[in-house]
Amino acid sequence: MERARRVLEMKGITKQYFGNTVLNNVSIDLYPGEIHALVGENGAGKSTLMNILFGMPVIHSTGGFSGEVLIDGEKVELMSPAEAMQAGIGMVHQEFMLLPGFTITENIKLNREPTTKNALSRLFRSKSLDYLDVPTMRKDARAALDRLDLAIDEWAPVAGLPVGYMQFIEIAREIDKKEVRILVFDEPTAVLTETEADRLLESLRRLAADGIAILFITHRLDEVMAVANRITVLRDGETVARLNRDEAVVERIAELMVGRKVEKVELPPRAKEPSDEDIALTIDNLVVDMPGEMVRGLSLSVRRGEILGIGGLAGHGKLGIANGIMGLYPASGRVSKNGENIPLNSPEEALSRGLAFVSEDRRGVGLLLNEPIDRNIGVTAMQVQHKFLKSWPHFLPALRLEDRAELRAYAEDMIRKLDIRCLGPNQPVRSLSGGNQQKVCIAKALALEPEILFVSEPTRGIDVGAKRLVLDLLVRLNRDHNVTIIMTSSELGELRKVCDRVAIVYRGRLAGILPPDASDAEFGLMMAGRVGKEAV
């Protein structure tokens, strides 16, 4: 294989978004007929690298990148996905891009249909008026499906097909393009069942045997081990390792993926350390129907006064836990606080029982972007606990007037305590920086004076300095005000920095709980679903 010419080379790719380096001198290459796995945590830079390969507009509108892309040894500048397609690069998407009302054949051949001329098209000399050459279309589609060993009627409509089939139709469409020599699979097995995933891996091998070069992006290390010839591990925008199949072991990859030097920060001590004797929140067999983050029967006990971290790879349901308990997505199961049952599917019930939530979707769920800071901070406490309202009329809280002075004073107090950088409580939150917006979200939750605070992705999309401030703030809340905090984050490093225990979620269930100082390999394996026992 080494003798063959490289079909794709990406050399020294560096990309910055608004001064943030997301890719630093990353290189990757592909030979015809090989399967090259690209692994890494969320935010490691995998999607950015693929966006560059496909010439996505988002890359060019944010200042382009440095480094070069070579196809068949020749330097190319791919400025749009259409150009990438012409250069022979195909992509199988994570989300299906299929028209449900069309047949499989029509989907496969869409916009590339073979046609036959007719009187009208001859008259107007327009290919758009040609007849579709349906027999050829069916023949081509059949051939593509056969290459995948998919015995399905090529004339069946896509709507109603099992999810697994849709994934294969996506692939069939790509391989039907005659010029395709490089195929990128972006987490193709994320939505598949295990047998479907096995079949998919089987067709990957078959396509590679046909000479197509495959770039396989995934979280699942078992699959990597099953099919990859070579493995490139990305972490924080840098290539941390390039391994050949024979030198790779799962443990090693896992460690490379998550490994970070965890700064050992001395956290302030507590008068009484949290323990299993004193449980604040019990989650029993929680099921949450949150698209992309399904929770499938998770049980967990949260100790009073602790900071519990929840980690896990994207799509395994860690985000669904808080959203489900707080009533934002349909949930079932049993959640009880201090032994008292919390009715699910009602944000009001959860909020009025001393739970509060800082959402991972700051701009979508967390804030009223056009409203001023004080309204953002106060509105939840006002609606749930009747705070910041005048006391009249007693009998009809709904018609009580807002107490502007009280709210303003509270907001000013929060601005001072949390060090929110702004022009004053009247400033609309849209114009604040990400870190300050996050502080407003936290202030909003604090106005409820919660006993238990859920915080999801508290540092997503904010700069390094602000990250620190936000984490410090959470620790301070926990230590000074004895708030039990359940913090969900994709950044394992920050969980290990501030949490007492870190729970890892795998496929919607608890994989285990680790102490923050457990080794990188332990975390990596648990996130990859390799171990499933309680470690603490």
Added chain:
Amino acid sequence: MTDKLKQTVEHIGIPRLMIAGFLAVIFVTAYITGMSVPQLLSDSLVRVGMNGILVLAMVPTISCGVGLNFGLPLGVLCGLVGGLISMERGFVGFPGFFAAIAFAVPLAVVVGYLYSVLLESVKGQEMMVGTYVGFSSVAVMCIFWLMAPFRNPELIWAIGGKGLRSTLTLGNYYGKVLNNFAVFEIFGIKISGGLIGFFLLFCLLVYLFFRTKLGIAMLTAGANPVFAKSAGIDVRRMKSVGIIASTVLAAIGIIVYAQSYGFLQLYMAPLMMAFPAIAAILIGGASLQRATILNVIIGTVLFQTLLTTALPVTSRVIQGDISEVARLIISNGMILYALTRSTGGK
């Protein structure tokens, strides 16, 4: 300097500046051609007070996230029924006016609720569906006006006819009760304290409502439904309340309108009622997501003054009547303009 000017222009909004400029031209023309400017202003103020509450009815639906209430005729029809019952019962003067409101409001609450149930099932299409709900309800009520069991001979067609007349004179009942209440004159401009005061009172009430817990919940639901849900607010209920409030305001608005006009107009008259109100609030700088009381007042003043003064002034200048055409161009053009852009002025 230019920056500051640009900022000011942006703050006020180009449409408002253009209309205000056009108004200025009209008033100068009126003065030059020797028309009575105070008379024009007095007439304009009457029109403002007459239409103001109908414009105000747009605020709750915009605030709760449903958008402009194209179904305004629903509320108008409730108001007309209330007005008719009051007449049938023989109430006159202020008691007649308030009785009309008292009969109309409960009806509007029920109708508004049913309307909100309908709109809930067509989420995202509220304005389009509202338009046709408004149109078809007017048609249905045409049948009702013919069949309704009213006995008062002044209401039904003369000489043994059946069904209600198309235009009912309010002169003997509650016609102009607000217009003729607390009238005073400044610089020759006649101002009806009753009419203007009633409009401003409702502006104040709506303003205060949006400072209450319920009002703020509604604003929140309109501004960001997911945020509202996460704050324990029942978004669906807030939309219901907003639609009911809008329908009730429309019912009261048409009664004020009718007493000022002196006639109760039935049958096809309410068909187009929503459009001038929508044009006015959009001219006032409201967007599909956000409307304030100030938008209502500015919009009503600009739009109604334009309609009131453009007609006599242009007909005097060009010796012909294009003002009806101008009115249609301005009001529908304004709606078109506003629907094509998502944000309003400040």
